[in-house]
Amino acid sequence: MNLTSLRSQCFHGLEPGPKLIVLGAVHGNETCGTRGIERLLGELDRGELQIVRGAVTFVPVTNPLAYLRGQRVGERNLNRNLGPKAAPQDYEDRIANALCPLLAAHDVLLDLHSFHTGGEPFAMLGPENNSGALEPFAHAAAEEAMALRLGARRLVEGWLDTYAAGVRTRLARTAPSERAQLLSTDPDYGVGTTEYMRRMGGYAITLECGQHQDPAAPDFAWRAIRNTLAQLGLTGETPPPARSDCELLKLVEVVDRLHAGDTFARAWASFDPVSAGDLIGTREDGTEVRAQRDGFIVFPNPAATPGNEWFYFARRSERALHT
Structure with missing residues (x-):
């Protein structure tokens, strides 16, 4: 190479x-x-x-x-x-x-x-x-x-x-x-x-x-x-x-990992669905991170460097696609 x-x-x-x-x-x-x-x-x-x-x-x-x-x-x-x-x-x-x-x-x-x-x-x-x-x-x-x-x-x-x-x-x-x-x-x-x-x-x-x-x-x-x-x-x-x-989703939020002790509630995979109130993870200080609405977990990274993207949140898009 x-x-x-x-x-x-x-x-x-x-x-x-x-x-x-x-x-x-x-x-x-x-x-x-x-x-x-x-x-x-x-x-x-x-x-x-x-x-x-x-x-x-x-x-x-x-x-x-x-x-x-x-x-x-x-x-x-x-x-x-x-x-x-x-x-x-x-x-x-x-x-x-x-x-x-x-x-x-x-x-x-x-x-x-x-x-x-x-x-x-x-x-x-x-x-x-x-x-x-x-x-x-x-x-x-x-x-x-x-x-x-x-x-x-x-x-x-x-x-x-x-x-x-x-x-x-x-x-x-x-x-x-x-x-x-x-x-x-x-x-x-x-x-x-x-x-x-x-x-x-x-x-x-x-x-x-x-x-x-x-x-x-x-x-x-x-x-x-x-x-x-x-x-x-x-x-x-x-x-x-x-x-x-086709299913069209829209990324609407990115949530950062703030500390090395921030952990996911389970092993998430991209596009796993969540309902409002579902536990996504817990911060190092015990604060719970819960879904604010129905949607999907996208690009979860359990090993994210603190200060950078931990996961994205998506919802269904209302955009009309041209064929």
Whole structure:
């Protein structure tokens, strides 16, 4: 594995069309995307699939150091605080300086991930169209139509605005002298590949293809790539129909772990349902953390560093999706 360069492979159709980029292994222990991309590259090389319009770029291993080590990060999380760095401080900063111009040169991003605990695949959507300061966006319909064809039944929205609200809460309890040491008190720390792509004028989906070791996850990633290529018209294949049974959830709150002694009431998994009043966890001082309403636990992290995200809370979204 070469740690001094970022490998990408691009195919250009001979007719005009959109430019898609597909990422694997943004987190080094999430290899389903890498395997799915490798399978797709083999089909293209053998002529079993052809790019007829637009262009597609594949980055099978987006974080080579983390991939080589078989762990989530190399020196830090590449999928946080993503942006070009004039004075790179770590390996991920140097990767970002190669990756960000590559993202900006494309129209659409499919970022392939997997998750630690069991569960079914899900896709992360961006915001509805808006002209706000945090995440202005104008391609919600196209992004939604893409998400509905990836194969995942569950869709999740609300990442960046919920993270920003969490930052405001975090700042309110953090001493000014400590803030410079906490990247998590910067709203831009929530910016990863998809958020950066939207800032550059494109649209993007993070697709969580299954549990890390699930043998079905690489197949799910491969099929999602094929579906996206067809949906965007890059191949001659018929686009798949929009999935009609999707469940859309909206992240509405992030709760931080404040002390090493904060513990969950049980081993939560993402999307476990809770009812108002259910005990979620207990603080070090004995204070109970209970659900304020009916909803779902998302991204629980029992080993979270104190001062950072312990879990997210989601509810059913009322957003109407474009097909």
